[in-house]
Amino acid sequence: MIPRHQTVLFVILLLASVIMGAVLWNQLRRAHERLLRGQDSAPTQAPLVAPAEQATLMVANDADNSVEPRILTLPLPQNPEARARAVLGKLLDLYAAPDAAHPVPGGANSIAQVFLVPIAEGSGKASPTAPQLAVVNLTSAFAAGHPSGLEIETLTILSICATLNANLPRVTEVRFLVDGQTRATLAGHADLTRTYLAAEMVPRP
Amino acid sequence: MTTRESGADLDADRRAEIANRANAAACLNLHAALVSSTSGPAVHLFISSLPPAADARFPPLRPRLFEPPVAGDPGFVPWRTAQSAWIRRSTELAGVLNSALTHAGITVTLGQTALPAIDSMACPAVAVEIAPQRQTDATSADDAGFEAKVAEALAAALVEWRADGGQFGERRL
Numbered sequence: 001m002i003p004r005h006q007t008v009l010f011v012i013l014l015l016a017s018v019i020m021g022a023v024l025w026n027q028l029r030r031a032h033e034r035l036l037r038g039q040d041s042a043p044t045q046a047p048l049v050a051p052a053e054q055a056t057l058m059v060a061n062d063a064d065n066s067v068e069p070r071i072l073t074l075p076l077p078q079n080p081e082a083r084a085r086a087v088l089g090k091l092l093d094l095y096a097a098p099d100a101a102h103p104v105p106g107g108a109n110s111i112a113q114v115f116l117v118p119i120a121e122g123s124g125k126a127s128p129t130a131p132q133l134a135v136v137n138l139t140s141a142f143a144a145g146h147p148s149g150l151e152i153e154t155l156t157i158l159s160i161c162a163t164l165n166a167n168l169p170r171v172t173e174v175r176f177l178v179d180g181q182t183r184a185t186l187a188g189h190a191d192l193t194r195t196y197l198a199a200e201m202v203p204r205p
Numbered sequence: 206m207t208t209r210e211s212g213a214d215l216d217a218d219r220r221a222e223i224a225n226r227a228n229a230a231a232c233l234n235l236h237a238a239l240v241s242s243t244s245g246p247a248v249h250l251f252i253s254s255l256p257p258a259a260d261a262r263f264p265p266l267r268p269r270l271f272e273p274p275v276a277g278d279p280g281f282v283p284w285r286t287a288q289s290a291w292i293r294r295s296t297e298l299a300g301v302l303n304s305a306l307t308h309a310g311i312t313v314t315l316g317q318t319a320l321p322a323i324d325s326m327a328c329p330a331v332a333v334e335i336a337p338q339r340q341t342d343a344t345s346a347d348d349a350g351f352e353a354k355v356a357e358a359l360a361a362a363l364v365e366w367r368a369d370g371g372q373f374g375e376r377r378l
Binding site for chain 2: 064065149150151152154157184185189190191193194196197
């Protein structure tokens with residue numbers, strides 16, 4: 001025999017559940033209506049053609065284990081993150097070319113995203129001119145297809161870091177992700193868990 | 206002492222651990238590139254790209270505050286940056302290896318790399334990548350003659366490193 005007070009409590013809880021379900025359903029419907037009202041059905045703005053600018057690519061050469069600057073004129077977006085992705089995409093396009101001095105398959109699509117994060121200084125607040133950490137998110141296809149070797153992996157990392165620093169001087173540190181996840185090495189050798197100091201990756205004569 | 210005598214692979218941490226426990230005077234981390242991109246066979250020498258540090262140790266343990274540290278406790282060395290205190294010696298070792306390989310007529314390139322195995326070594330450490338000549342057909346990328354030549358040059362360099370131990374470093378093989 002169920003005590004009377006437990007029966008009453010069960011009924012109260014059941015009623016509360018039904019009422020809360022009804023309220024949630026109502027709020028969901030209202031939120032959906034608000035979302036539909038907020039949609040702009042007007043035609044989207046035509047994309048602006050990015051102006052061509054000079055970019056410095058630090059291009060690796062396996063023959064002499066070097067990284068040399070190459071200045072190209074490229075259409076570069078104004079947004080720094082998009083600009084970084086465009087510059088690195090061009091760099092990897094050079095490596096994917098048939099006669100590349102540093103042959104690495106993949107091309108521009110190998111850079112999924114580049115995020116620029118201000119590095120907070122002692123006060124904890126980052127100023128507009130504060131140095132930045134670039135987080136380069138590579139695709140897993142690029143990492144899987146990258147040739148395995150100490151020299152070739154090192155040069156890929158070196159040239160990416162140096163290219164970022166050459167075109168975005170505020171980028172002083174670089175970290176790498178692969179499909180949004182940390183990965184131990186690029187293709188078995190070069191450490192991808194480390195924070196690279198971009199300024200120090202610029203080759204010295 | 207070698208860390209790989211058979212097909213069984215050891216991870217980078219285990220290799221560094223063996224090297225550190227052995228108090229090695231010189232650590233070589235050998236790699237074989239699948240193909241060389243240069244016109245001929247070559248050897249690539251790499252030292253760690255960690256910034257040099259005078260001493261990366263944490264202070265020795267103290268039983269209580271204001272008491273002297275435990276006798277004989279050398280302190281802790283950060284595992285992932287242990288090599289930073291050895292960059293100067295590693296550079297010297299790379300120089301000796303470069304000299305011996307060049308003397309043997311082998312093309313050598315020098316560089317820095319971020320390789321977990323040598324970054325954790327508390328000894329003069331150099332990563333050596335042996336890159337045979339580019340193969341243009343289906344033949345094997347192995348070049349036994351070239352590898353033997355490299356091995357002889359490396360052995361000669363280590364003998365010199367040991368002989369000049371007083372000049373190049375403090376510990377001997």
